[in-house]
Amino acid sequence: MGTRRNMFFSYKNDPAKQKDIENLMSIAKDQGFEIVTNQEEANIIVAVGGDGAFLQAVRRSGFRDDCLYVGVTDEEEASLYCDFNLHNTEEMIEAVHTAGVSVRRYPVIDVHLDGHTHFHCLNELSVRSSIIKTFVIDVFIDELHFETFRGDGIVVATPTGSTAYNRSLNGAVVDPRISCMQISEIASLNNNQFRTLGSSFILGDSRKLTLQIVQDGNDYPIIGLDNEALSIQNIKNIEVEMSGKIIKTVKLKDNSFWHKVQRTFL
Structure with a gap:
């Protein structure tokens, strides 16, 4: 962990798990870490609760590229984002003492809505119809x-997000060492008037994707940012690019992204 010693814990209040979390904090203190209550003071942010909690911690802390996420x-x-288990603290201690951890770097996408509202996504952006009616996107x-x-919508996934919603749409699983975004269709309608590629496609980190929602009466799509839904309505123009930001996470050395994919799906 080097000189990174200020640690912030991000977790949902759950009385059934509070004792385990307090025990983890106590162990961290014994290992020389300082527990802080303000995440802006932290250079290590520990997300407890699984992949959803990890995504929430990254979003709430502002997608910081100057700290480590655990x-x-x-x-x-x-879990694809979590290498440690709350009930196996011995493994954490051993990994720290034996240099059994390394840093994994995950790319992030930038999302601009109508040229003025800006968001980051670590997993995916999803654009879906909010009513039982298809909508049109240029x-x-x-x-x-x-x-x-x-059709019903479009998903734009990062490499780590390629194992989530994207995969359920028959998208490819992409190595997170490749900085790219993958675009997948949700129930596209292909006929003489509307014609799509019909498969997922991948864009490199210098490309810009623009989705222009045609205003034909179905003008209020649901915008999903990772595991959160956006309340903004009547969006017309969505621009997506690789942000250049990198989210750094701590991983066990013998637990690569492909180990996790194998364990999760095979």
């Missing part, structure tokens, strides 16, 4: 009008 799951199920790659989509 994912700690409180369940036995597999899809641009850089300045090229690539296709006109009609």
